[in-house]
Amino acid sequence: MSTAVKDPAPAKGPAPLWSALRELPTNVWSSIFRNPLPSTDLERASTSFTNFFLHLHPVKVHRNTLRPGYTLGLGLISLFLFVILVFTGVLLMFYYVPSTTQAYDRMLDLRSTVAFGVFLRNMHRWAAHGMVALVFLHMCRVFLTGAYKKPREFNWVIGVVLLLVTLFMSFTGYLLPWDQLAFWAITVGTSIAAYAPLMGKQIQFVLLGDTTVGQEALLRFYVLHVAVLPAVLTLLVAVHFWRIRKDGGLSRPEDGEARGAVPAGMVQAGVVKMRIEPAVESAKRKIYGLQGFVRGPFTKVGNVPDDSVYSWPNLLMAELFVLVLTISAILVISLVFNAPLEQPVNVMHPPNPAKAPWYFLGLQEMVSYSAFWGGVGVPSVMVGLLLVVPYIDRGAAGVGRWFARERLLANTLFISLVILNVIFIVIGTFFRGPNWAFVSPF
Amino acid sequence: MPLETADRGRPVALQEGNVPRRRMMAWLAGFGLAGSGVLAALSNWFFFKPRVTYGPSARFSIGKPEDFPSGTRISRDVERVCIVREGNRLAAISTTCTHLGCIVAIADTGFACPCHGSRYDQDGNVTGGPAPKPLPWFKLTLAPNGELEVDKNTQVDPGTYFNV
Numbered sequence: 001m002s003t004a005v006k007d008p009a010p011a012k013g014p015a016p017l018w019s020a021l022r023e024l025p026t027n028v029w030s031s032i033f034r035n036p037l038p039s040t041d042l043e044r045a046s047t048s049f050t051n052f053f054l055h056l057h058p059v060k061v062h063r064n065t066l067r068p069g070y071t072l073g074l075g076l077i078s079l080f081l082f083v084i085l086v087f088t089g090v091l092l093m094f095y096y097v098p099s100t101t102q103a104y105d106r107m108l109d110l111r112s113t114v115a116f117g118v119f120l121r122n123m124h125r126w127a128a129h130g131m132v133a134l135v136f137l138h139m140c141r142v143f144l145t146g147a148y149k150k151p152r153e154f155n156w157v158i159g160v161v162l163l164l165v166t167l168f169m170s171f172t173g174y175l176l177p178w179d180q181l182a183f184w185a186i187t188v189g190t191s192i193a194a195y196a197p198l199m200g201k202q203i204q205f206v207l208l209g210d211t212t213v214g215q216e217a218l219l220r221f222y223v224l225h226v227a228v229l230p231a232v233l234t235l236l237v238a239v240h241f242w243r244i245r246k247d248g249g250l251s252r253p254e255d256g257e258a259r260g261a262v263p264a265g266m267v268q269a270g271v272v273k274m275r276i277e278p279a280v281e282s283a284k285r286k287i288y289g290l291q292g293f294v295r296g297p298f299t300k301v302g303n304v305p306d307d308s309v310y311s312w313p314n315l316l317m318a319e320l321f322v323l324v325l326t327i328s329a330i331l332v333i334s335l336v337f338n339a340p341l342e343q344p345v346n347v348m349h350p351p352n353p354a355k356a357p358w359y360f361l362g363l364q365e366m367v368s369y370s371a372f373w374g375g376v377g378v379p380s381v382m383v384g385l386l387l388v389v390p391y392i393d394r395g396a397a398g399v400g401r402w403f404a405r406e407r408l409l410a411n412t413l414f415i416s417l418v419i420l421n422v423i424f425i426v427i428g429t430f431f432r433g434p435n436w437a438f439v440s441p442f
Numbered sequence: 443m444p445l446e447t448a449d450r451g452r453p454v455a456l457q458e459g460n461v462p463r464r465r466m467m468a469w470l471a472g473f474g475l476a477g478s479g480v481l482a483a484l485s486n487w488f489f490f491k492p493r494v495t496y497g498p499s500a501r502f503s504i505g506k507p508e509d510f511p512s513g514t515r516i517s518r519d520v521e522r523v524c525i526v527r528e529g530n531r532l533a534a535i536s537t538t539c540t541h542l543g544c545i546v547a548i549a550d551t552g553f554a555c556p557c558h559g560s561r562y563d564q565d566g567n568v569t570g571g572p573a574p575k576p577l578p579w580f581k582l583t584l585a586p587n588g589e590l591e592v593d594k595n596t597q598v599d600p601g602t603y604f605n606v
Binding site (some may be wrong): 184187188190191192194202205206209210211212214215216347348349350351352353354364367368369370371372434435436437 | 491492522543557558572
C-alpha cells in the first residue's frame with residue numbers, strides 16, 4: 001500500500017497490458033485514498049486535510065479539548081442523533097402519505113406489513129426525543145463551562161437558534177402519525193401561537209393553512225418536517241462547526257491545570273517534545289500551508305507553545321467511540337420500547353387531559369396559569385435572555401472549567417431556571433389529570 | 443499594485459478615478475438586493491396565507507327550527523357550535539375553548555373544557571380556569587328554504603337571540 005504514493009518509474013515503450021492489470025487494485029486504491037495509513041506526523045496531517053470527510057477537522061486539536069469529562073461529547077451525540085434521524089426519516093418517507101385519510105393507516109402498515117417498520121419508527125421517535133434532550137444538555141454544558149464567552153458569543157447564538165429549530169422539528173413531526181395525541185397536541189400548540197401579540201391569529205392561520213387542524217396543516221407540517229427544517233438545521237450545523245475552528249477550537253481547561261488528564265494511551269503522536277521547545281524554534285521545522293499566515297483567533301500552527309495532538313487518530317477515535325455508543329443506545333432502546341400510537345384522530349372527542357409532548361409540558365403547565373404569559377411571554381423572555389447572555393456576561397474568568405467559582409452568580413441563575421423548567425415539566429407530566437386537575441401519581 | 447510608486451502622496455480616495463462611481467453602483471446594488479429581499483419576504487407571507495381554505499365552510503345550515511325543541515342545548519361537535527333554544531329564541535354559541543382551542547363539553551353549569559379545566563356558564567361567560575374570554579356567539583339567520591344558517595365569520599353580542 002505504501003508503495004502507491006510514489007509514481008513508478010516511467011515505463012520504456014508502451015506499457016504492457018498485463019502489468020496494468022496486475023497493478024489495477026493498487027492503482028484504484030491509491031486513486032481513491034491519497035495517503036497510505038499514516039505512520040508519521042506529516043502523513044497524519046496530510047490524511048486529515050486531503051480527505052473530504054476528514055477535512056472538517058483541524059489537523060491538530062488541543063489535547064485538553066479531548067478530555068471526555070469536559071465536553072461529555074454532548075454536541076457530538078446530538079449530531080449523530082440527527083444523522084440517525086435523517087437516515088430513518090428518509091426510509092419512513094418511502095411508506096408515509098401526508099393525508100388525513102391515509103396517514104394513520106400507514107402507521108398501522110408500519111406495524112403489520114413493512115419489514116422493520118416498527119423498528120424504524122421506534123428509532124426515529126426515540127432519536128428525536130434524545131436529540132431534544134441532548135441539544136438541551138449540550139447547551140447546559142456550554143453555559144456551565146463558560147464556553148459562550150468571547151470569541152465564541154455568536155456560536156452560542158447559533159446554538160440557541162439550533163435548539164429552537166430542533167424543538168420545531170420535533171413539534172412538526174409530532175402531527176404526522178395523525179393519531180389523537182398528535183391532533184390535540186398540535187391543536188393546543190398552535191393555539192399558543194395565536195396568543196402572540198398583533199399577528200397571533202394570522203400566524204396561527206398561516207401555520208395551519210386553515211382555521212383548524214386539518215389536511216392543510218398536515219401537509220404544511222410534513223413539508224416543514226422533511227424538507228425546510230432539515231435544510232435549515234443542516235446549514236446552521238455547518239456554520240456552527242465551522243465557527244468552532246474559526247473561534248480557536250473548543251473552549252478548554254487551561255494548559256497548566258490537569259495536565260495528563262488525557263489517558264496516556266490516547267495520545268499517540270509527538271506531544272511532549274514540542275511543548276518544551278520555544279515556539280519559534282519549533283515553528284521553523286514545521287511544514288504548514290496557508291493557515292500559518294492567517295491572523296486571528298484561529299487554531300495556529302507553531303506560534304504558541306504546542307500542546308496539541310493530531311486529529312488522526314486521537315480525535316477520530318474519540319468520535320468513533322461516541323458514534324458507536326450513540327448507535328448502540330438507540331438500537332437497544334428501540335428494541336425494548338415501542339413508540340406510542342394512540343387511536344386515530346377523533347375531532348369530536350379530545351382526550352382528557354390533552355397533553356403536549358414532554359418537552360412542551362412545562363410550557364403547557366405555565367399555559368394553564370396564563371395563556372399569554374405561559375405560552376408567549378415567559379418563553380420569549382427566556383429565549384431573549386439566552387440570546388443576549390454572551391453580550392451581557394462579559395467577564396473572562398472561569399472559562400473552560402465546570403462550575404468555576406468566578407462564575408458562581410451566572411451558573412446559579414442558569415441552574416435555577418433549568419430546575420424551574422424541569423419542575424414544571426414534572427408537574428405537567430405526572431401531576432396533571434382530567435381537566436388538568438392536580439392529581440397524585442402515587 | 444503600483445500604488446506606492448505612482449500615486450504616492452495623493453489622498454487614498456482619489457487614487458482610482460472611478461471609485462465614487464463604483465461605490466455608488468455597489469450601494470445601488472445593495473439597496474436593490476435588500477429591497478427585493480423585503481419584497482420576497484412579503485410575497486412569501488401572501489403565498490403562505492391561503493385565499494381559499496379546503497376545510498368546512500364557516501357558513502352552514504343546521505336544519506329547521508323545529509329540530510330544536512324549546513329548552514334544548516344541542517352541541518354540534520363537527521361544526522363546533524352549540525345550538526340553544528329557549529321558547530322562540532335561538533342562539534349559536536361557539537364550543538371552541540377560547541383558551542387553547544379544545545372542544546368544550548356541555549356540563550350542568552354550562553360548558554367545561556377537558557384540556558386545561560376552563561369552565562363557562564350557560565351563556566358562555568368564564569366562571570373558572572385559564573380561559574381569557576367568554577365563548578363567542580355567532581350570527582343565526584333563517585335561509586329562504588326555511589333552514590337555520592350559522593355564520594361563524596360574524597359574531598354577535600352575547601345575549602342576542604334570533605326569534606322564530
